[in-house]
Amino acid sequence: MPIRRADDKSYPLLAAASATGAAVAISGGEYHFMVDGTVGGSTISLQIQTPSGAWTDVQVFTGAVVKFTTLPGNQSGIALPAANVRCACTGGTPSGINASLVGLG
Numbered sequence: 001m002p003i004r005r006a007d008d009k010s011y012p013l014l015a016a017a018s019a020t021g022a023a024v025a026i027s028g029g030e031y032h033f034m035v036d037g038t039v040g041g042s043t044i045s046l047q048i049q050t051p052s053g054a055w056t057d058v059q060v061f062t063g064a065v066v067k068f069t070t071l072p073g074n075q076s077g078i079a080l081p082a083a084n085v086r087c088a089c090t091g092g093t094p095s096g097i098n099a100s101l102v103g104l105g
Contacts, residue, residue, distance in 0.1 A: 007031070007103030013046075013087040014099040020088045023049060026101065028082035035087065035099040036072035042092030044068045046101070049084040058085070071097075076104070 007029035014021045014035075033046050045067035046058045057065040058078060066075050078101075087099040 006105045008105040009103050011085075011101045011103075012099075013085070013101060014089075014097045017087075017097045017099075018089070018093070018095045020090075021086045021099070023084040023086050024101075025084055026080060026082065027103070028080055030104045031078045031080060032074065032076045032102045032104060033066055033078055033099070034072070034074045034102070035068060035097065037097035038095045039069060039071045039097075040093035040095055042069075042094040043090045044071065044073070044094065044097065044099070045088045045090065046078070046099075047086050047088045048080065049086075055086065055088070057088075 007027040011024050035044050047055045048058050059065050
C-alpha cells in the first residue's frame with residue numbers, strides 16, 4: 001500500500017543540543033531526517049513513541065534503524081504514522097546537535 005505523502009512541514013527536533021530532545025507531534029507521511037553537530041562518541045537516533053508510551057528507534061522498510069555514529073547524517077524515505085517522535089542522543093558527549101524531520105509532501 002503506498003503511503004500518502006501529505007505532510008510538507010518541517011519539525012525541528014534539536015537545536016545546538018547535547019541530550020535527547022522532547023517529544024514532537026508529527027502529522028505522518030514520508031520524511032527526510034537530517035542531523036549535524038559533534039557526535040562525541042554517542043549514537044544519534046530518530047525515535048517514535050509507542051501507544052504504551054515507550055520510545056523505540058525508527059526502522060525503515062529494510063529493517064535498518066535510523067541512527068548515526070558519525071555526523072552529519074541524513075536519511076530520506078522514512079514512512080511514519082501520525083505520532084510523537086524525538087531525536088535521541090545515547091552515550092558519549094554530543095554537543096551542538098541540530099536535528100530536523102522534514103515532510104516530503
